[in-house]
Amino acid sequence: MNEIDFLNWVRGTGLQIATIIFVAGVIIRILEIFLLGRKANLAEAKGSEMKSGLRTIITRSVPLKTTFQRSALTVVTGFFLHISLFVVIVFFAPHIFFFKDVTGLYWPALPTQIVDALTVIGIITLLVILIRRMNDKVLRFLTNGEDLLVWFVTFAPLITGYLAFHRTILSGPTMIGIHILSVELLMVVLPFTKLMHVFTVFLSRWYGGAISGYRGVQS
Amino acid sequence: MKQTIDNSIQFNIQTSDQLTRNVTPLLHEVKHALENLINNNQTTMIDLRSIPLAPGEEDTILNSLGCGEVQAELNALGLSEIYETTYAGVWIVSHFNDHNELIGRFIEITTMPEILRSQDEDILNAYHRLNEGLDDNQQTKESMVEKVS
Amino acid sequence: MTNDNSTLTSKNDHASLVDTLASHGVSRRSFMKFCAATASMMALSPSMVPAIAAALENARKPSVIWLSFQECTGCTESLTRAHTGTIENLIFDAISLDYHHTLQAAAGHGAEEARMIAMEENHGKYLLVVDGSIPLDNPGYSTIAGISNYDMLMETASGAAAIIAVGTCATYGGIPHANPNPTGAVSVGDLIKDKPIINVPGCPPIPVVITGVLTHFLTFGSIPELDHLGRPKVFYGQSIHDRCYRRPFYDQGLFAETFDDEGAKKGWCLYKLGCKGPTTYNACATTKWNNGTSFPIESGHPCLGCSEPDFWDGGSFYKSLSMPTENLTKTAVYAAAGAVAAGLVVGTANKMKKSKVAASHERMTIDDLEK
Numbered sequence: 001m002n003e004i005d006f007l008n009w010v011r012g013t014g015l016q017i018a019t020i021i022f023v024a025g026v027i028i029r030i031l032e033i034f035l036l037g038r039k040a041n042l043a044e045a046k047g048s049e050m051k052s053g054l055r056t057i058i059t060r061s062v063p064l065k066t067t068f069q070r071s072a073l074t075v076v077t078g079f080f081l082h083i084s085l086f087v088v089i090v091f092f093a094p095h096i097f098f099f100k101d102v103t104g105l106y107w108p109a110l111p112t113q114i115v116d117a118l119t120v121i122g123i124i125t126l127l128v129i130l131i132r133r134m135n136d137k138v139l140r141f142l143t144n145g146e147d148l149l150v151w152f153v154t155f156a157p158l159i160t161g162y163l164a165f166h167r168t169i170l171s172g173p174t175m176i177g178i179h180i181l182s183v184e185l186l187m188v189v190l191p192f193t194k195l196m197h198v199f200t201v202f203l204s205r206w207y208g209g210a211i212s213g214y215r216g217v218q219s
Numbered sequence: 220m221k222q223t224i225d226n227s228i229q230f231n232i233q234t235s236d237q238l239t240r241n242v243t244p245l246l247h248e249v250k251h252a253l254e255n256l257i258n259n260n261q262t263t264m265i266d267l268r269s270i271p272l273a274p275g276e277e278d279t280i281l282n283s284l285g286c287g288e289v290q291a292e293l294n295a296l297g298l299s300e301i302y303e304t305t306y307a308g309v310w311i312v313s314h315f316n317d318h319n320e321l322i323g324r325f326i327e328i329t330t331m332p333e334i335l336r337s338q339d340e341d342i343l344n345a346y347h348r349l350n351e352g353l354d355d356n357q358q359t360k361e362s363m364v365e366k367v368s
Numbered sequence: 369m370t371n372d373n374s375t376l377t378s379k380n381d382h383a384s385l386v387d388t389l390a391s392h393g394v395s396r397r398s399f400m401k402f403c404a405a406t407a408s409m410m411a412l413s414p415s416m417v418p419a420i421a422a423a424l425e426n427a428r429k430p431s432v433i434w435l436s437f438q439e440c441t442g443c444t445e446s447l448t449r450a451h452t453g454t455i456e457n458l459i460f461d462a463i464s465l466d467y468h469h470t471l472q473a474a475a476g477h478g479a480e481e482a483r484m485i486a487m488e489e490n491h492g493k494y495l496l497v498v499d500g501s502i503p504l505d506n507p508g509y510s511t512i513a514g515i516s517n518y519d520m521l522m523e524t525a526s527g528a529a530a531i532i533a534v535g536t537c538a539t540y541g542g543i544p545h546a547n548p549n550p551t552g553a554v555s556v557g558d559l560i561k562d563k564p565i566i567n568v569p570g571c572p573p574i575p576v577v578i579t580g581v582l583t584h585f586l587t588f589g590s591i592p593e594l595d596h597l598g599r600p601k602v603f604y605g606q607s608i609h610d611r612c613y614r615r616p617f618y619d620q621g622l623f624a625e626t627f628d629d630e631g632a633k634k635g636w637c638l639y640k641l642g643c644k645g646p647t648t649y650n651a652c653a654t655t656k657w658n659n660g661t662s663f664p665i666e667s668g669h670p671c672l673g674c675s676e677p678d679f680w681d682g683g684s685f686y687k688s689l690s691m692p693t694e695n696l697t698k699t700a701v702y703a704a705a706g707a708v709a710a711g712l713v714v715g716t717a718n719k720m721k722k723s724k725v726a727a728s729h730e731r732m733t734i735d736d737l738e739k
Binding site for chain 3: 266268270272293295323
């Protein structure tokens with residue numbers, strides 16, 4: 001198989017397979033969560049569940065002072081990584097063309113130099129995260145295969161995307177093909193690992209806020 | 220079917236030095252080549268067709284260099300235009316084919332483009348031809364003298 | 369273009385290029401101009417001119433057999449546009465084009481006989497040029513003088529010194545090879561494994577690239593350095609994207625959205641309109657077309673990627689490289705619908721299991737403990 005056939009496959013059949021697994025996996029898991037339901041709370045509601053829940057989705061993004069003091073590095077790397085991923089995926093022009101083709105929606109792009117800089121920040125942040133995880137005794141003890149797999153499927157699209165844009169290491173078609181393949185890998189791994197937090201983070205934050213709101217306390 | 224060609228189509232192509240950013244570096248390359256010529260007596264040839272240039276940029280480069288004191292036309296397998304720019308030692312050599320299509324354009328930084336010089340083989344050839352021509356002339360004269368006398 | 373079929377190759381074989389030039393009354397100075405233009409055409413540095421002159425002085429006139437199979441004749445058309453001038457004419461006077469369907473005057477048995485004689489007399493030394501793909505499904509799909517393309521290729525290739533596959537059809541299968549490939553078309557490289565093959569792809573290739581490769585072989589008697597797809601690196605070593613004059617716009621994220629919007633008029637990058645420049649290797653951006661006049665991107669049209677394999681099967685020409693080639697929206701919607709159904713089933717089954725467990729929960733009393 002030559003490089004163009006490889007590229008055509010990842011842009012065609014590969015994407016189809018990855019999309020099916022990704023969409024089906026995510027929807028089935030979310031439905032499972034909702035359909036399992038919650039136990040009825042027999043106490044009287046002292047406040048609004050929904051309002052507190054929705055507010056908490058936003059406010060949980062701001063860390064507590066004690067949390068920050070205890071785990072500053074985790075908080076900071078977390079912010080850097082997620083902001084970098086968000087901007088690179090959502091505000092890079094060729095990615096916007098992809099979303100426009102699939103969903104019909106589009107929005108303005110950021111200048112490529114900014115996206116490029118943020119990609120580098122994302123790559124460095126992920127490396128810092130991995131090194132810390134391997135050096136800290138407790139974290140290393142807790143780390144299992146899934147953690148490393150999840151780290152890899154997040155790192156691969158960033159590094160291959162950077163190399164593809166700057167057109168180094170491998171030929172044009174091959175590098176772009178590998179980048180798209182790495183994204184497909186991320187898509188098929190996501191529904192079966194802790195990467196599901198992409199969707200469930202909203203559910204869990206809502207729930208945390210909801211139970212506090214029901215009891216009439218601040219969340 | 221009658222064909223009408225509209226020669227009055229205006230193309231509004233705006234070019235700037237920012238397009239390929241190759242104009243200024245190229246002129247710097249010419250500068251370095253001149254330095255090389257002064258210090259080491261070394262000739263440099265730059266093939267303008269090998270560098271990506273946006274529409275109008277080649278003209279910008281040629282206009283920057285300008286046209287100097289020497290212009291020559293070569294008639295060898297089609298026309299070739301050779302001229303020295305306003306910068307002495309910087310020559311533009313353009314080769315055309317029979318149909319006046321450009322087939323090569325070079326910036327030559329040299330004291331005299333090689334193609335302007337008379338070539339050794341041609342000189343030798345010329346000597347033989349002139350020699351034979353004069354011999355023929357001599358023989359014709361001698362035969363005419365013989366006839367008369 | 370002259371092809372004197374009556375005087376076959378034997379007489380012309382031993383004349384060198386310089387002798388040919390001298391017989392045309394061409395001076396040494398003209399020969400120098402010829403070498404300079406040739407160097408430019410072969411994309412060699414001007415400092416190579418003396419080496420080219422030296423090689424050409426002693427070059428012999430090889431026999432060239434050109435076989436056309438499943439092709440549109442575009443490659444021959446491109447090539448003949450290349451020699452509309454004296455210099456290119458000389459290149460073709462310097463080779464002996466012994467067989468070419470479109471250009472030769474002979475027809476029928478006489479033409480086939482010319483080919484057989486050329487092959488015999490120059491066995492092991494002639495250059496074989498092929499354009500068009502070869503159908504394998506049924507030999508009857510494409511025949512010449514009743515001989516199938518496959519048979520003619522294998523027979524003629526056996527005595528060739530080297531093979532030049534011209535055009536995307538001969539190098540990678542081209543249009544006939546596109547999905548669903550009804551004739552079972554394959555490329556020259558798929559069939560011949562024991563001879564050196566130079567791939568010169570393009571739909572068609574740039575005229576000067578075809579002549580440049582032929583001239584390289586004529587000048588140096590050897591094959592130029594090839595990349596992993598068998599293409600001469602000197603012409604196909606750079607991608608269009610890496611040599612495109614619109615690259616600064618790509619790097620800054622300035623794209624034309626449609627064919628006549630402000631961005632298009634200002635000459636912005638055509639990535640969004642489907643340009644395959646980033647994945648295409650050819651000389652279009654530097655050597656350009658029509659003697660350096662322009663190339664598709666400069667004229668406002670995105671690159672089709674015509675010198676790459678399977679460029680017809682790479683999705684729409686007007687969909688950018690970051691867009692999927694198939695309809696992903698449909699797939700996603702169907703997958704979602706199926707997933708909702710499956711999720712409801714699974715979720716309901718879970719809920720039922722939970723209720724059953726809750727219902728079968730046994731209460732423990734103090735009596736149970738005392739028992």
